[in-house]
Amino acid sequence: xxxxxxxxxxxxxxxxxxxxxxxxxxxxxxxxxxxxxxxxxxxxxxxxxxxxxxxxxxxxxxxxxxxxxxxxxxxxxxxxxxxxxxxxxxxxxxxxxxxxxxxxxxxxxxxxxxxxxxxxxxxxxxxxxxxxxxxxxxxxxxxxxxxxxxxxxxxxxxxxxxxxxxxxxxxxxxx
Ligand SMILES: [Fe+2]
Numbered sequence: 568x569x570x571x572x573x574x575x576x577x578x579x580x581x582x583x584x585x586x587x588x589x590x591x592x593x594x595x596x597x598x599x600x601x602x603x604x605x606x607x608x609x610x611x612x613x614x615x616x617x618x619x620x621x622x623x624x625x626x627x628x629x630x631x632x633x634x635x636x637x638x639x640x641x642x643x644x645x646x647x648x649x650x651x652x653x654x655x656x657x658x659x660x661x662x663x664x665x666x667x668x669x670x671x672x673x674x675x676x677x678x679x680x681x682x683x684x685x686x687x688x689x690x691x692x693x694x695x696x697x698x699x700x701x702x703x704x705x706x707x708x709x710x711x712x713x714x715x716x717x718x719x720x721x722x723x724x725x726x727x728x729x730x731x732x733x734x735x736x737x738x739x740x741x742x
Contacts, residue, residue: 575625579617581742588717591644592620598721601695605640611725616742617734618720622646625653625714631705633676635662636698642719645688650710656685657696657703664700675702 583589591597593612602610613619625631627649658675659682662668674680688694696703708714720727731741 574629575623575631577624577738578622579738579742580620581616583620583622588622588644588646589620592717592719601642601721604695607723610721610723611727613720613722613728614726615720615728615734617738617740618729620720621718623716623718625649625705625708625716627708627711630707633702633704635700635702638720638722639697639699641696641698642721643694644717644719645690645692645694645715646717647713647715648688648690649708649712649714652707652709653714654685654687654706655694655703656683656706657701658683659701660697661702662700672702 580589598610598612602608658680661671661675661680671680675683686694705714729737734741
């Protein structure tokens with residue numbers, strides 16, 4: 568199996584102040600819509616100065632390797648699509664809270680999971696998925712146009728913040 572590196576450049580919420588991408592995140596009807604879609608009674612924006620909204624750019628040759636997310640679900644908004652590559656691949660419910668399904672994970676990593684899906688999002692595509700049990704990756708970007716994506720973090724309780732240690736772990740700095 569070929570080794571795949573994860574690399575990108577990330578802007579945190581404190582570097583996006585006044586940007587429409589933050590206004591969309593804070594637009595209450597969006598949180599209400601996502602709550603309805605995900606079957607949550609309510610959703611709240613995060614209070615974390617860095618993590619609430621992230622914008623990530625992937626240039627030619629960059630990719631995001633297979634992983635599960637730590638949060639219950641993940642919301643992304645594609646801002647710019649690359650010329651080619653940069654597909655979003657996922658495998659729905661590969662594991663559960665009770666069953667880590669290591670055999671299934673290894674099958675996916677070996678490229679032989681028949682239930683692996685792939686989508687090619689367009690700019691403006693809103694994607695909401697349960698990344699905690701649905702592993703996902705972004706294939707290698709091809710061409711000079713970067714793939715630029717906003718990641719929105721919503722939680723079922725208000726005021727969620729990372730600890731300074733978590734901020735440093737994710738971003739290399741704390742605020
Ligand atoms: Fe993820």
